[in-house]
Amino acid sequence: MLDLSQCSEIKCPIQFVVDLLDNKWSVLVLRELFGGDRRTHELLAALPGISTKTLTQRLRELEAQGLVERRVYAEIPPRVEYSLTSKGHQIQPVMVALHQVGSQWLEQESCVCPLIRG
Amino acid sequence: MLDLSQCSEIKCPIQFVVDLLDNKWSVLVLRELFGGDRRTHELLAALPGISTKTLTQRLRELEAQGLVERRVYAEIPPRVEYSLTSKGHQIQPVMVALHQVGSQWLEQESCVCPLIRG
DNA sequence: CCGGATCCAAGAGGATACTG
DNA sequence: CAGTATCCTCTTGGATCCGG
Numbered sequence: 001m002l003d004l005s006q007c008s009e010i011k012c013p014i015q016f017v018v019d020l021l022d023n024k025w026s027v028l029v030l031r032e033l034f035g036g037d038r039r040t041h042e043l044l045a046a047l048p049g050i051s052t053k054t055l056t057q058r059l060r061e062l063e064a065q066g067l068v069e070r071r072v073y074a075e076i077p078p079r080v081e082y083s084l085t086s087k088g089h090q091i092q093p094v095m096v097a098l099h100q101v102g103s104q105w106l107e108q109e110s111c112v113c114p115l116i117r118g
Numbered sequence: 119m120l121d122l123s124q125c126s127e128i129k130c131p132i133q134f135v136v137d138l139l140d141n142k143w144s145v146l147v148l149r150e151l152f153g154g155d156r157r158t159h160e161l162l163a164a165l166p167g168i169s170t171k172t173l174t175q176r177l178r179e180l181e182a183q184g185l186v187e188r189r190v191y192a193e194i195p196p197r198v199e200y201s202l203t204s205k206g207h208q209i210q211p212v213m214v215a216l217h218q219v220g221s222q223w224l225e226q227e228s229c230v231c232p233l234i235r236g
Numbered sequence: 237c238c239g240g241a242t243c244c245a246a247g248a249g250g251a252t253a254c255t256g
Numbered sequence: 257c258a259g260t261a262t263c264c265t266c267t268t269g270g271a272t273c274c275g276g
Binding site for chain 3: 157158159170171173174190193194195196197198
């Protein structure tokens with residue numbers, strides 16, 4: 001008998017994206033890559049607190065989702081560079097919106113630091 | 119001695135928003151509330167798989183962050199309604215962008231269901 | 237109807253050490 | 257330099273039961 005269960009699941013586009021990115025680091029990794037190609041140690045430096053294990057996991061996931069490309073250079077010492085694919089670039093509107101809303105909310109927050117308030 | 123550690127932390131706006139929403143359900147709860155005010159059991163029905171405990175947790179968080187308002191009516195049986203605050207509405211650009219990118223990606227996916235292709 | 241309290245399973249993710 | 261393997265901790269979140 002034909003299994004149509006997958007077909008009847010009408011997937012919400014919002015949920016679809018959220019599912020791809022709902023973990024501690026994916027969005028921030030993408031944010032870095034929007035700044036240009038990055039080597040592994042550059043990402044580690046740009047994302048304080050992330051472990052090598054987690055960074056690798058996230059990059060592999062993003063690669064499997066077709067958002068990120070991994071390029072390996074046959075050199076000693078090894079060199080690996082990560083970049084956004086064209087599909088990865090498509091997420092830019094989300095990043096722009098996150099940045100806009102985040103800036104708005106940060107402004108609205110009362111600043112805890114008297115020095116900045118001046 | 120004055121603790122300035124908080125001040126030296128320059129917060130990325132993107133990370134700021136991500137921190138507020140990085141869990142399994144917050145974005146989807148907000149998606150529902152963009153559809154209008156909702157009672158508890160309506161949210162439970164609209165979010166298949168969520169538990170009452172988790173829904174309450176997310177709502178309390180969103181309330182604490184000022185994104186959601188909780189209104190209690192003194193009736194028997196009890197009635198509680200949740201709605202977006204004005205700050206909550208400010209996240210709309212993110213939802214729009216998520217929806218747009220998600221739709222785009224879903225289209226690009228090869229459809230697994232022959233009936234829809236048909 | 238709403239939601240708090242408890243218990244529990246699963247997974248995410250950090251620290252460290254090690255390999256090519 | 258890049259990445260894997262192991263170990264371990266903490267959090268998330270579901271299931272269930274109970275109370276207002």
